[in-house]
Amino acid sequence: MNKWTSAGLAGGDFLLAPMVIWLRLPAMLGEASHPDHWPRESFRAVTEKAAAAAEGLAAAQISMAMSMAGFWPEFLSGRVPSIWNGVAFQRSLGAALRPASRRVRANYRRLSAKSSA
DSSP, rough: OOOOHHHHHHGGGGHHHHHHHHHHHHHHHHHHHTTOOOHHHHHHHHHHHHHHHHHHHHHHHHHHHHHHHHHHHHHTSOOOHHHHHHHHHHHHHHHHHHHHHHHHHHHHEEEEEEEEH
């Protein structure tokens, strides 16, 4: 795996997002036509995005903190610190995208199984 693979694999799952929207649309239209009951699918769509954003932010911050903690050991061992050469930012990007990527993939599986049943 090259240095872009972790962020690339996480970002590749976002190509499923239009399909997830398409699969979610009938449920959301059904919820809109019955305003007297709780819109489960719409509520789930909004809350999981907020949760994935919070998880991604925390993961990116932890990744950057770990890279900063490794600055002096890397520097003193003669290597270029990951903060300087961009590796820390690549790791942080991959960590930030991973939670949203997992959610998109899980939604695609759940909604496509529901639509085929």
